[in-house]
Amino acid sequence: MVVTNTATVESNYDRKSELMAIDRSKAGIKGLVDAGLAKLPQVFVHDHLKLEMESGPTNANVEIPVIDLAGVNNDSTRRAEIIDQIRDACQKWGFFQVVNHGIPVTTLEETLNGIRRFHEQDPEAKEELYSRDDSKKVTFNTKIDMSQALTAYWRDTLTCVMAPHPPAPEELPSACREIMIDYTNNVMNLGLALFELLSEGLGLNSNHLKDIGCAEGLYIMGHYYPACPEPELTMGTGIHTDSGFLTVLLQDQMGGLQVLYDNQWIDVTPIRGALIINLGDLLQLMTNNKFISVYHRVLAKTVGPRISIASFFRTYIQPDNALRMYGPIKELLSEENPPLYKETNVVDYFKFKHVKGVEGTSALAHFKL
Numbered sequence: 001m002v003v004t005n006t007a008t009v010e011s012n013y014d015r016k017s018e019l020m021a022i023d024r025s026k027a028g029i030k031g032l033v034d035a036g037l038a039k040l041p042q043v044f045v046h047d048h049l050k051l052e053m054e055s056g057p058t059n060a061n062v063e064i065p066v067i068d069l070a071g072v073n074n075d076s077t078r079r080a081e082i083i084d085q086i087r088d089a090c091q092k093w094g095f096f097q098v099v100n101h102g103i104p105v106t107t108l109e110e111t112l113n114g115i116r117r118f119h120e121q122d123p124e125a126k127e128e129l130y131s132r133d134d135s136k137k138v139t140f141n142t143k144i145d146m147s148q149a150l151t152a153y154w155r156d157t158l159t160c161v162m163a164p165h166p167p168a169p170e171e172l173p174s175a176c177r178e179i180m181i182d183y184t185n186n187v188m189n190l191g192l193a194l195f196e197l198l199s200e201g202l203g204l205n206s207n208h209l210k211d212i213g214c215a216e217g218l219y220i221m222g223h224y225y226p227a228c229p230e231p232e233l234t235m236g237t238g239i240h241t242d243s244g245f246l247t248v249l250l251q252d253q254m255g256g257l258q259v260l261y262d263n264q265w266i267d268v269t270p271i272r273g274a275l276i277i278n279l280g281d282l283l284q285l286m287t288n289n290k291f292i293s294v295y296h297r298v299l300a301k302t303v304g305p306r307i308s309i310a311s312f313f314r315t316y317i318q319p320d321n322a323l324r325m326y327g328p329i330k331e332l333l334s335e336e337n338p339p340l341y342k343e344t345n346v347v348d349y350f351k352f353k354h355v356k357g358v359e360g361t362s363a364l365a366h367f368k369l
């Protein structure tokens, strides 16, 4: 994709006050759209967009693998085949879709509906959750960054820290309270099953990844990407890798997610009832590059909204866990396969991740030996 309509970025606009006005409104991007906005505020115009777009052509003929999990727990031949497919996908793509994963389609649809209801309710009801305070378990905000020169994204997000210390039910918004709890239980179970399969795929004891805490911390982001009047000037979500262990992504039928594969952007085609699984930086570090964490992005579109729900299995910043070290798994190392990364703990990892921001190169490079 080549950008023909390249915006000239005015350098003299008051970025900070534009961002603060959006923040003060507490109504998110949806609030801007509902107010009838026809042109993008300057903070959303990506001056590096051209570069991003050109960092690889798109390829419409390739798809990420789709893996059918039917029979994984009661047919040992099938289980072995599934583990082979997962290993292959994790080595080549870092991304795959799963079907017959055990979470009912009605639960998936109702979760998407719940997040949509949250974002589409009266602005007054969302306002009280509008916050950038990381220490809160439930927040609503727009992806803008006051401190760094990063460009804003065209999306609003409800963030819920669901495990291991979930919020009290009444802290969750009433628009999606019950379904968030139900979906979390389902995703936690799927996560446990996936970490078993990944462990076996690595040739480890099936409990290995679970035993070192990979399935404990869950952080859920319910994204809402409103229709955008000038999508070629911005991004729904900019290029990034996920930082934790593993992400379970539920998307609606709108499309827009792309994964970088072989220097080309590949569309992740929506499949009703499927879930997208991708690996994060820490799992790449722990597998010493055997499994990969790859770049992805979400295009802004003139049609919308698009709803997606990203559930991140990650370490968590709690006193009982903060100093837990993560490094290349010893059982995977040998003389021919020496460690490529140093060990890190979650506190240092996130400190560095925050300095770098979320965009562009992954934080992994910092931990290379």
Ligand code: OGA
Binding pocket: 221, 223, 237, 242, 249, 251, 257, 296, 297, 298, 308, 309, 310
């Ligand atoms: C993310 C992400 C993709 C999407 O939240 O990290 O990549 O489809 N989301 O919203």
Ligand code: NI
Binding pocket: 240, 241, 242, 296
């Ligand atoms: Ni992501």
